[in-house]
Amino acid sequence: MARRPQTIPRSAADRAAAEPVARTGNPVDLSPLPDRVGYVLRRAQLAVFKDFNRTCAEYDIRPAQYSVLTVIENNPGLKQIEISTALGIKRTNLVALLDLLEQRGLARREPVPSDRRSYALFLTSKGKAFMDRVHSSVARHEDNVNGALGDKGREQLLHLLNRILDKIGPAPGEDEV
Amino acid sequence: MARRPQTIPRSAADRAAAEPVARTGNPVDLSPLPDRVGYVLRRAQLAVFKDFNRTCAEYDIRPAQYSVLTVIENNPGLKQIEISTALGIKRTNLVALLDLLEQRGLARREPVPSDRRSYALFLTSKGKAFMDRVHSSVARHEDNVNGALGDKGREQLLHLLNRILDKIGPAPGEDEV
């Protein structure tokens, strides 16, 4: 793994071996990647998340955390399994996420008398106030994205992405959790 | 962190406290997430990558690895910094990626006589053969995606995603690496 150890002076013979190729600028041929949906999708998603993080930096909240808080906000009393299913997060990965939100005092787990295995999730009053403030930052973020797309483009994009979600589901047989 | 310790039987009083709310199925209200570009983009990207991994399972290759191999294939002799810039990967993160590809015997670093700091990157013959085989699997994956979108939809999608990439770049002032 130590490919470049402390000091290994390369020989003059080495230096004379291969020709320079001299790739100066960056006219790198990315083909066929820019025509691959997956590649462009990934880069666009990263750009959008980066804008989200930038716009909401003052609140130190990640997109995944925001989505969880939003679902709790609109569906108070949900169980963890319901949130994880709805958001496509494995229930095993939701645990740490909720731990964090609970530690920050934004959400709380509450025992469910009717099912002592599960917890009902709620925003704390602090969490509600927090979301009230975050929503406006997220709106600004959305404006950035919509500004790039236009209303029509945004609708088209959502429609196309939903087609992907509908048709590129889990493998035939390999279902869910 | 041990929220559910060994044995803490909840009292009958607890059991009588709050009402059930009885959220049975999963009519979870996700709004406004399904209208947020970032959210839908993320879910679609995950679905597409999952299909990539499924379709290319026999080759045990990740999208990022495939993109690096593709760039090397089409631009033999590139330096690491050029690849990382072209693909938007931090040069610091490309190291382990290339270590892996080298360990698998698919790519190799070659000293550049004209610049002893950098390495020129090439596919090995094994790497070339590997890519020849992988390309057909990736083509099948692309067919899956295109089947969901249609040719027209695919073009529209790429166009819209590129609009995002063009306009939602790095923050004004915060530039690159």
Added chain:
DNA sequence: TTATTTTGTTATGATATATAACATTTCGGG
């Protein structure tokens, strides 16, 4: 009752992304 399933949890691993710091080398200005 007993066997199975569900729910939340822990532990763990793989992948991606990010920053800071470093050695070596290259390059530009004096």
Added chain:
DNA sequence: CCCGAAATGTTATATATCATAACAAAATAA
């Protein structure tokens, strides 16, 4: 030419996601 600045690859490290296996407790089905 020398010297400081920049470039290149590297290590170390932290965080965020996503994934699987295994478990305890509770609910459910048989």
